[in-house]
Amino acid sequence: MANWKKITRRSFMVLGAAVVGGAAFGVYKVTEVPPNPLIPTPGSVPLNPWVIINADGVTVIAPRAEMGQGISTTLAALVAEELDVDWAQVRVLHGPPAQAYFNAGFAERMSNEPDFKLASQPKSHNVVLEAVPKIFLLQITGGSTGAIGGYEQMRLAGASAREALKAAAAKRLGVTSDQLKTEGGRVIGARSFAYAELAEEAASLVPSDVQLRDPSIWRYIGKAMPRLDMAAKSTGTAQFGIDTWLPGMKFATVRMNPKRGGTMRSFDPKPALAVAGVERVIDLGTGIAVVANNTWSAMQGAALVAVDWGPADYPADTAAMLDTIAKAFADEPNSRLRDDGDVEVDLAKGDVIEAEYRIPFLAHAAMEPLNATAWLKPDGTLEVWCGNQAPIMTRDACAAAVGLGGDKVTLHTPMMGGGFGGRTDPVPAVLAARVAKEFVGTPVKLTYSREEDLAQDYYRPAAIARLTGRIEGGKATALWGRTAVPSAARNALGRLMGFAPPGPDRGSVEGGFDQPYGLPNYRYDGHLSDLTVPLGFWRSVGNSMNAFFLESFIDEMAHAAAADPLTFRLDLMRETHAPSAAVLQKVREMSGWDSLKRPGFGRGVAFCYSFGTPVAQVLEVEQTPDGIRMTRAWIACDPGLAMDPSIIEAQMTGAMVYGLSAAAQGAITFADQQVVESNFYDYEPLRLHQVPAFEVAILQNNGEFGHIGGVGEPGTPPAAPALANALFDLTGKRARDLPLRAAFDFVT
Amino acid sequence: MPVTLNINGSVQSVNLPPDVPLLWALRDGLGMTGTKFGCGVAACGACTVMIDGEAVRSCQVALGDATGQITTIEGLGQPDNLAPIQAAWIKHQVAQCGYCQSGQIMQAAALLAANPAPSDQDIDDAMQGNLCRCGTYPRIRAAILEAADMMKAG
Structure with missing residues (x-):
């Protein structure tokens, strides 16, 4: 052996x-x-x-x-x-x-x-x-x-x-x-x-x-x-999935049941067929595809089809969904991956701090709408072009959808115009293959409208967290975090692999249970909700939720302890994990944290260790006559080994912008079981004039044992709490619900 | 009845109804896929092209109304013959996913044509209609300032 x-x-x-x-x-x-x-x-x-x-x-x-x-x-x-x-x-x-x-x-x-x-x-x-x-x-x-x-x-x-x-x-x-x-x-x-x-x-x-x-x-x-890929992407010559162009191809779009998982009872294709350029309306069982000689005509036609949709099996609106999620607190925790000391004994000493936080569903909203091109050939082979994060799974799903063996399917994975976790599901490729089956010998490109892309996404779950802590002599003695959330992993893996992994659900507590805070009593629980809204992996997954909860609450504890929030964190971390303490120390230096704060400005700090990489961020905000502006941001990260500093810098800033967009403005809401937000005017990311100036430091202290951390996602989790903490510093108002635009006026 | 367009200095004919937006005539009718679809409602800027030197959202211009000189990203410069703005974009390694960058570059090119020395405020004003989900904004700003310098130096 x-x-x-x-x-x-x-x-x-x-x-x-x-x-x-x-x-x-x-x-x-x-x-x-x-x-x-x-x-x-x-x-x-x-x-x-x-x-x-x-x-x-x-x-x-x-x-x-x-x-x-x-x-x-x-x-x-x-x-x-x-x-x-x-x-x-x-x-x-x-x-x-x-x-x-x-x-x-x-x-x-x-x-x-x-x-x-x-x-x-x-x-x-x-x-x-x-x-x-x-x-x-x-x-x-x-x-x-x-x-x-x-x-x-x-x-x-x-x-x-x-x-x-x-x-x-x-x-x-x-x-x-x-x-x-x-x-x-x-x-x-x-x-x-x-x-x-x-x-x-x-x-x-x-x-x-x-x-x-x-x-x-x-x-x-x-x-x-x-x-x-830089020259191609700077000259319009990069080929994304949506750019697949084949002679004689047809152009299609879909409109699937917005009450997700519901049936289609009936539809009337006539108004679509009256649109110039539209050739066919195809029944996909839970929705329709419209095929035309150009994408726009297909989209015009699809919007005109009158459909009677069957209901979904989830509550009607966001408020009722949050009520469902809150019920999970009454159940035993599914995941208790951190339980240091004895929080219950310590908290029983009294004088505790408590807070509840709520965060919304979020969409991926990559710039390239979901799309796929499929071509079923007369010889019984299928060729598919689709930007995707899981090629074997996508190929096999296409094969199954049209009744072929996987060996008869050629799948191309072109560049993706953004993914952020939103191109894991094979649905666009499967729908394109099903439409192509109706047009044997002719390639068909299927493009989602932006409205359809938002309505048919697999969302970052909404969640509620309740945190309790205790301070004694200016020091944190206990923290008990509890997150109630429907599991993205179970929801997605059940859909993709046909099984939901049993046991603890790391994704519901990551960013909360796994942080290098050396609190003597530290427990973090995940309570899984059975809400059935379709969920997926959104850049940084559970860390995007729990970092907001934990890092907001740590800030609240620091405030209760009358301590500087950065020093308060450092004191909890120094003994536990030196490379993590070092990134905090680095943003302290870079941002001039210890020098006098500028009048009219606020600063917030946040930290998260995710995907193997500790990241600390300081964000500065300013009250201006036009609203609150994010002025400057400092990021320090430690991936252990920095393989490409320019790409890492780009990922760290981009991931923070992604997190700030969601924190300030992002929310997917439901009414009548359908997503309300429909395009970039009501699901609006930050724009160029709204983002701060960035400074990034890349440290390499965390690679002692050959450890390498990721860089695509770890910049996202600290963004939301850094912003919320900066807004508290600026205004004295503690916002515990995202997005923050509900409580603050930002520069628009 | 085909519609005739003047694109990047050459005359092209598209066989689509005149109410189809220019964006889709370019992409589906002519296979010119450098111009991107992002939202269809002029909220993201991914489809930006120039008509008679002015940046416009091609998803909002009906084919029948596109009578001017159209410049698309393909006409601005190619990998072996870059426009200064594209050279600056490469120098600053702006793109991440790259999907919005055709629109960003066309918008920036129009800005620099009208204003060869833009201030930060000018850049804010000109570029805020162009979304980027990857958050490349800081490098976009740096590349525009660099391109302005390059063009001044000739």
């Missing part, structure tokens, strides 16, 4: 290479090395599932989808670092649905331990082993895992390709590989060869000794690399 504990995480095998420096191959032998899904074509030789050598450079196949987070650039840089190619020689594509592209980074998300504790100790390899079967089929982009999962996988892909190319050159020159070096896409020895000259031969070679570069000689990792 092997001693699994000795097997390190860095032992992923590429092309059968035994990896030096990481013991032997082991972990992934639990199943099998996945087959290479790439097929050689003239002038293009795949050396492994991630590296294709072309005549003029290298094409990296990114296993994660690009939705703006910059992952394709970082994954390509990891390969290029080891492969010794110039950056100008590198292209990147998203891979096909294939097991090879599973997301090893999800191993980091399988624990119910607080992340800061995992980062403070050597890797527990047993966690990985247990997780392997679960993660093996997950070709999913999400959970801020892309660079984490890719860090070793992509470097090994590059190194293994490099060694195969060197082996091919060594054979030709009659020398051994160690007498050769590589540079700028060439193997150099007595003669020098372009990689393309060696690729075909190299593809059949299995290098036996693959060593990763020492970080001291990295050229790309840790540097701000020019993004590979």
